[in-house]
Amino acid sequence: MAQTVNRTGVLIEIENHQVKETSLGVLTAAAGQEIYALVPLDDASGLKEKLAEYGVDHIVSIKGVEDDKISPDLLARILVTAVKEYGLDALLGTAGAAGKDLFARIGAILDEPLLSDCVQVDIPGKKAVKSHFSGKTFATLRVTGILFLCTVRPNAIEAVTAPAEGQLMTFESDAQDPGWMKIVELKKESGGKRDLIEAPIVISGGRALKTARNFEMLDACADKLGGAVGASRAAVDAGYAPHTIQVGQTGKTVSPRLYIACGISGAVQHFAGMKTSKVIVAINEDKDAPIFSKCDYGIVGNIFDVVPALTQKL
Amino acid sequence: MKIFVCVKHVPDTANNITVAGEDAYDDSDVKFIINPYDEYALEEAVSIVEEKGGEVVVIVVGKDAASTTIRSALAMGVDRAIHIKTDSQFLDSSLTAKALKAAMDEDGFGDLIFTGKGSVDTEGFQTPYRLAHALGVPVVNDVSDVSLEDDRVRVTSEIGCGAKQVVEMNSPCVIGVTKGLNEPRYPKVMQVMKAKKKEIKEIVLSDLGIDVDEGKIFMEKLVLVPERSGAKLLEGSVDDQVTELVRVLKEDEKVL
The missing domain is CATH 3.40.50.620 (HUPs)
Structure with a gap:
C-alpha cells in the first residue's frame, strides 16, 4: 500500500x-x-x-x-x-x-x-x-x-x-478583518540586525563584558561571522544589553549551528536557551566555570584579548 | 476596573528535570513557582488597580498543590483568587482556555485580562490566543509596554530582529506579557500574612463543563536533551588558540 x-x-x-x-x-x-x-x-x-x-x-x-x-x-x-x-x-x-x-x-x-x-x-x-x-x-x-x-x-x-x-x-481571499486591533507604529531602531532566533551563528556575552559599550566588540565579531549577538540574563539585568537579545529562561531559545559564549558561566537557565545548538564554544577566564563541562570547545582566557583576536582571524 | 490575571503553577526552572518512565517526569523533589512571565502580568495588573481603583482576580488552572502559587499571587496584592482544580498538569491549551473563559463568565465581566506570554514548562505559547478567541476579544502577546486611555489600550510587542510594533485595541482584551514590562515586587511579610486571609474560590474542572478527554494533544515520549561531555580546551598563546579554533570550526565541524 x-x-x-x-x-x-x-x-x-x-x-x-x-x-x-x-x-x-x-x-x-x-x-x-x-x-x-x-x-x-x-x-x-x-x-x-x-x-x-x-x-x-x-x-x-x-x-x-x-x-x-x-x-x-x-x-x-x-x-x-x-x-x-x-x-x-x-x-x-x-x-x-x-x-x-x-x-x-x-x-x-x-x-x-x-x-x-x-x-x-x-x-x-x-x-x-x-x-x-x-x-x-x-x-x-x-x-x-x-x-x-x-x-x-x-x-x-x-x-x-x-x-x-x-x-x-x-x-485571493474574501476574509474580513474583525477590526479589533490596529498596528499604529513599527519601531525598527535596531533595524538591519539579524534576528537572534533565526541567525545561523550566535555570539553571546555575559556579565564579564562589564559595560554596554563592550558589547560592540561582540557586534564586530558577529558581523564577520554573519551572525547575531545574544546576552546572558546577568548581562541583561545589569543593563549591558536589551532584553530582546537575552538567551535562556525569560529570554529566547536559539538553535544556531555555532554558539559562542563569552564570559558566561553557564547557569542551567542559560543552557536551556541554547543547548540544541550544533557546536558550542566557550571563552572564559575561569577554567572552573561550569560552562566548560557542557560545551564542545573552550578557550581559557580573557575575553578582551581572545574575542578581538578571533574577529581578526575571521 | 476589574482585571483578571491568568497564572500557571510550574516547576522552578533552576531545577533539573528527572524523567520518569517513557513519557512523564518525577515532580516529587521539584520546587514549583509562579510561571516567571506571569509575575510581570501580576505586577502590571496590581499597579494599574493601585492607580485607577478596582480589583485584581487571579485565576489558576492546576492541581491542589497550585495553592502555593495562588498565595504568592495574593501576597503581591491580588484581591482574590479562583482555583480551577485539575488532576494533572494538562497539556492542552485549548482546554485551559475554555476553563478560564468559563470561570470568567461565572465571575462576571473583566475589563482587562493579563497572562504571561507563555509557560516555561509546556512552552506552547498559545493559551492567551485561545482564551481571547473564546471570549471574542483582541489579543497581543509578547508585550513589553502597556498604556491605558479610557477603554483604548496601547501595547508594544516584539516582532523579531529586535524591532517592535505598537498596537491599539479596545478593552476588554487579552495581553500576554514578557520581561521588560516592569519589575515584579517582592511581597513584604505583612502582605504575606494578609494574603492568608484572602478568598480563594475553588471550582472543579468538570463543574465548568470541561471534559479532559476532549484533549487533542498526547505526550508519547519525554527525554532529556543530551548533555555534552565537556570541552576540548585549546592550548597555547591567544593567537594559537584562536587560529586552532577557526581551523576546527571550518575543517572539522564545517560550521564556518
Missing part, C-alpha cells in the same frame, strides 16, 4: 525579496508530502526556481497581504481560507516571532492543536518533537486534530534540495 501523501501548506517568509533560509528548512520538514508554498506576495513568480528546488509542488501567491502593518487577525483569517481552498491536511511555518503569533491565531480560530517550536516533524504520524521544560527535555507529542499545525524551530532542520515542479497559482 502506498503511503498517504498529505497536502501540506508551508508559510514562506520573505526577506529582501528572497525566501528566508529558515523557510527552506521548514520545506525540508515537509519533504515527501504534496507541498503548497503559501507566499505572502502578490506575485511570487520570482521565487519559483528556489521554491521548486526545495520541493514545492504548488507556489501560491497570496494577494493583498504585502502591507507590513496588516492586522495579524486578518492575515490569520486569510490563511484559514487558504487551508480550506486547497484542502490542506497540514500547515507548517517558522517558529520566529511572526510565525508563532500567526499560527497561535490560526490554531485558536480553528480550535485545532498547534505544536510550536518543533525540532522534528512527522506529518503522516501527526507527531512532532519539541522542547519542554525550558529546553531541558524533548517531548514527542501526537495530536488528533483534523489540520496538523506546526511551527519549526529556526535552523533545527537543515534544508535539503528536492526538486519539484513549482507550479504557480494565485489566491
